[in-house]
Amino acid sequence: MRSKLVRYGVRFVALGYLGALLIAPLVLIFKDTFAHGIGPVWDALTEVDALHAAKLTLYAMLIAVVANTLFGVAIALYLARRKGFLATVLGAFIDLPLALSPVVVGLALLLVFAQTGWFGPWLNEHGFQVVFAFPSIVIATAFVSLPFVARELIPVLREIGEEQQQAAATLGATRTQTFFRITLPAIRPALTYGIVLTAARALGEYGAVAVVSGAIQGQTETLTMMVARDWNNFDQTGAYATALLLAAFAVIVLIVLNLVKPAHERQEAT
Amino acid sequence: MTIHAEHITKRFGDFTALDDVGVEVADGSLTALLGPSGSGKSTLLRIIAGLETPDAGRVVIGDEDVTNVVPQERGIGFVFQHYAAFKHLTVRRNVAFGLEIRKRPKAEIRARVDELLALVQLNGFADRYPAQLSGGQRQRMALARALAIEPSVLLLDEPFGALDATVRKELRVWLRRLHEEQHVTTILVTHDQEEAMDVADQIVVMNHARVEQTGDPREIYDHPANEFVMGFVGPVATVGDELVRPHDVDLALEPAHDHSEAMVQRIVHLGFEVRVELLLADGSLVSAQITREAAEQLELARNQIVYIRPHRTRSFAAAV
Numbered sequence: 001m002r003s004k005l006v007r008y009g010v011r012f013v014a015l016g017y018l019g020a021l022l023i024a025p026l027v028l029i030f031k032d033t034f035a036h037g038i039g040p041v042w043d044a045l046t047e048v049d050a051l052h053a054a055k056l057t058l059y060a061m062l063i064a065v066v067a068n069t070l071f072g073v074a075i076a077l078y079l080a081r082r083k084g085f086l087a088t089v090l091g092a093f094i095d096l097p098l099a100l101s102p103v104v105v106g107l108a109l110l111l112v113f114a115q116t117g118w119f120g121p122w123l124n125e126h127g128f129q130v131v132f133a134f135p136s137i138v139i140a141t142a143f144v145s146l147p148f149v150a151r152e153l154i155p156v157l158r159e160i161g162e163e164q165q166q167a168a169a170t171l172g173a174t175r176t177q178t179f180f181r182i183t184l185p186a187i188r189p190a191l192t193y194g195i196v197l198t199a200a201r202a203l204g205e206y207g208a209v210a211v212v213s214g215a216i217q218g219q220t221e222t223l224t225m226m227v228a229r230d231w232n233n234f235d236q237t238g239a240y241a242t243a244l245l246l247a248a249f250a251v252i253v254l255i256v257l258n259l260v261k262p263a264h265e266r267q268e269a270t
Numbered sequence: 271m272t273i274h275a276e277h278i279t280k281r282f283g284d285f286t287a288l289d290d291v292g293v294e295v296a297d298g299s300l301t302a303l304l305g306p307s308g309s310g311k312s313t314l315l316r317i318i319a320g321l322e323t324p325d326a327g328r329v330v331i332g333d334e335d336v337t338n339v340v341p342q343e344r345g346i347g348f349v350f351q352h353y354a355a356f357k358h359l360t361v362r363r364n365v366a367f368g369l370e371i372r373k374r375p376k377a378e379i380r381a382r383v384d385e386l387l388a389l390v391q392l393n394g395f396a397d398r399y400p401a402q403l404s405g406g407q408r409q410r411m412a413l414a415r416a417l418a419i420e421p422s423v424l425l426l427d428e429p430f431g432a433l434d435a436t437v438r439k440e441l442r443v444w445l446r447r448l449h450e451e452q453h454v455t456t457i458l459v460t461h462d463q464e465e466a467m468d469v470a471d472q473i474v475v476m477n478h479a480r481v482e483q484t485g486d487p488r489e490i491y492d493h494p495a496n497e498f499v500m501g502f503v504g505p506v507a508t509v510g511d512e513l514v515r516p517h518d519v520d521l522a523l524e525p526a527h528d529h530s531e532a533m534v535q536r537i538v539h540l541g542f543e544v545r546v547e548l549l550l551a552d553g554s555l556v557s558a559q560i561t562r563e564a565a566e567q568l569e570l571a572r573n574q575i576v577y578i579r580p581h582r583t584r585s586f587a588a589a590v
Contacts, residue, residue: 170320170346170416182356
């Protein structure tokens with residue numbers, strides 16, 4: 001009897017926690033967005049600046065995800081299998097984007113790429129505008145979402161060990177064949193999760209991108225910045241609608257990656 | 271295919287795993303690398319496979335110097351202690367792996383895999399995943415996978431080390447039979463002297479990065495080159511300065527001129543044999559191993575005084 005009470009108590013606390021932190025705010029955003037019907041929401045989302053911001057956010061996210069997936073897999077393979085000074089230092093640096101406040105990241109990127117920074121003048125001479133333009137958004141987004149794939153993969157790769165790879169080698173498989181036939185299937189669940197985290201972080205990035213992009217409406221404004229601007233301008237419907245769009249993107253990423261996984265497993269089962 | 275490993279040296283940082291080691295393996299033979307953990311036997315096997323690179327020395331398989339050849343092109347089959355099963359592939363795909371890499375026709379792969387699964391007695395398990403097999407079955411699958419590519423050399427790294435005693439003994443007998451059918455030159459790494467004696471034509475005893483002795487099982491057991499080999503390949507009792515196998519200690523109830531006095535401390539029944547633990551006059555302990563019949567005739571009891579005579583003793587005092 002008592003254990004039953006405890007069990008229900010634990011469930012109640014867990015659900016209450018989830019409800020207060022996650023579900024209630026999401027439901028409220030949804031409710032407030034459509035407070036005046038679907039018309040104003042549609043108008044807010046199809047406005048030229050909103051479409052531009054959505055496009056910018058998606059492109060930055062896609063580039064950051066691709067770059068960090070490739071980099072993350074490579075660095076995880078290295079860090080999981082090597083020991084020594086370089087690996088230790090690299091392992092510590094990988095986590096830097098998690099530890100640093102995004103605003104600091106933005107300021108640091110300005111120091112490197114702005115007109116007065118290290119590379120800024122050189123890049124400008126060669127016709128590259130980084131700061132206050134699309135490249136800076138990509139760089140900032142990639143920076144803050146860098147560790148997730150690597151961090152998800154390293155423990156899994158350590159757990160698997162190298163014997164399967166060595167067995168594949170003795171059976172005649174090249175490194176590339178071994179990676180695609182043996183390593184990748186083994187790390188796929190962790191990789192999927194790492195990509196979801198990367199994408200979510202990239203979509204949601206505000207601080208670093210706001211500093212380096214200048215948040216110029218219709219030019220370098222991403223969805224998160226647009227939410228902030230709408231809110232500051234007392235455009236509640238606009239802010240809520242944009243916020244909902246961001247949430248929708250995140251859900252789509254989750255769904256797409258979940259669709260990819262079972263399809264592959266079905267193929268293997270046959 | 272013959273295997274020659276010559277003057278192999280390998281260091282990992284400060285640790286010397288192999289110190290100028292040489293091994294020769296005859297075509298079609300089954301050689302065991304026997305030694306305690308850390309003796310360098312696994313490292314030597316991995317160097318022969320190409321999974322490690324020696325700091326010095328060379329490896330020759332058949333007529334070809336393969337020292338700088340990648341494992342993919344050495345024509346070897348390798349079996350790992352912990353199976354190294356491809357967990358996401360079925361038993362069939364695991365065994366087929368090497369053939370798929372070689373892009374053999376589908377029908378040929380299917381036929382060959384069926385044949386191998388029958389050979390390792392896993393016929394009904396083709397569509398299972400490694401997680402659904404027992405340890406012994408997984409290792410048989412790994413063996414079939416290694417044999418699929420028709421290797422000229424089969425290398426087994428403590429293949430039965432992770433299995434329980436009964437399965438280990440079964441697989442050992444089975445491996446020996448398989449070797450007799452297939453005649454693939456095989457090297458087996460083990461720390462179990464009984465396993466080495468049971469399956470191997472030739473035993474290479476290793477210790478502290480060096481080869482202590484090479485020979486057939488009988489030679490190693492009857493004529494060990496030094497104290498280490500004698501102690502490692504079988505039980506040893508010390509009588510004075512001399513070493514003796516416990517079954518070479520004779521017991522008598524009556525004193526004779528070359529017998530020494532001893533008191534029975536403990537009698538251990540091992541089944542067919544009986545181990546008698548004895549205390550000598552000088553305070554040292556000796557075990558004697560005698561048949562149950564002999565023990566019954568002597569009517570041994572605790573604290574009884576008996577007279578022992580070790581025969582076939584050896585002394586390595588000069589060598590140590």
